[in-house]
Amino acid sequence: MKAIIVYESHWGNTAAVARAIAEGIGSGARVLATDEATAEVISDVDLIVAGSPLLGFSLPTESMLKGMATNASKDPTPPDLSHPSMRAWLETLPSGSGRAAAFETRIWWSPGSAAKAILKRLEALGYGPVGKGERFIVEDKYGPLRAGELERAKAWGATLAQAMADEG
Numbered sequence: 001m002k003a004i005i006v007y008e009s010h011w012g013n014t015a016a017v018a019r020a021i022a023e024g025i026g027s028g029a030r031v032l033a034t035d036e037a038t039a040e041v042i043s044d045v046d047l048i049v050a051g052s053p054l055l056g057f058s059l060p061t062e063s064m065l066k067g068m069a070t071n072a073s074k075d076p077t078p079p080d081l082s083h084p085s086m087r088a089w090l091e092t093l094p095s096g097s098g099r100a101a102a103f104e105t106r107i108w109w110s111p112g113s114a115a116k117a118i119l120k121r122l123e124a125l126g127y128g129p130v131g132k133g134e135r136f137i138v139e140d141k142y143g144p145l146r147a148g149e150l151e152r153a154k155a156w157g158a159t160l161a162q163a164m165a166d167e168g
Ligand SMILES: Cc1cc2nc3c(=O)[nH]c(=O)nc-3n(C[C@H](O)[C@H](O)[C@H](O)COP(=O)(O)O)c2cc1C
Pocket: 008, 009, 010, 011, 012, 013, 014, 015, 052, 053, 054, 055, 056, 057, 058, 105, 106, 107, 108, 109, 110, 111, 112, 138, 140, 141, 142, 143
């Protein structure tokens, strides 16, 4: 099974979860930033797993990212703004007939869901959802991930691979 895990990540939490999911899926899984997951790369992929942080109660918007660039000096570490957003990636993604799953990293108590927004868009493009969106929790605004979340991400990756195998 060919899978890609494509992510938006500014402080590394979502990228770390993406790598753990890939480990759980096993051989055939590739972790890609949005600009690496080109239409050509994803054309023969069986499963797309897409993830982003929940920022400002939603899938990050372009205006939020502009604000983050302006305020970067106030952050404990500057955000990585070198890749297109998940929102922009989804806008240019061609329609397809493969399967898809989505995840987000977030604080536990927040309203809103980036994963739901991602999955909705992927479904609208024709990708069939494998399960519901999954949430991985950070301890504080910039991270780190809660203890055990990377193990849970790996296990979720294995569950996705199993679901794909069960469907044949
Ligand atoms: C400016 C800013 C806004 C945030 N807004 C939210 C939010 O609305 N809800 C939430 O659950 N977490 C929020 N967070 C926490 C991030 O979702 C969390 O740190 C995430 O793991 C960051 O992912 P990244 O390290 O991959 O960029 C916010 C963090 C920052 C820095």
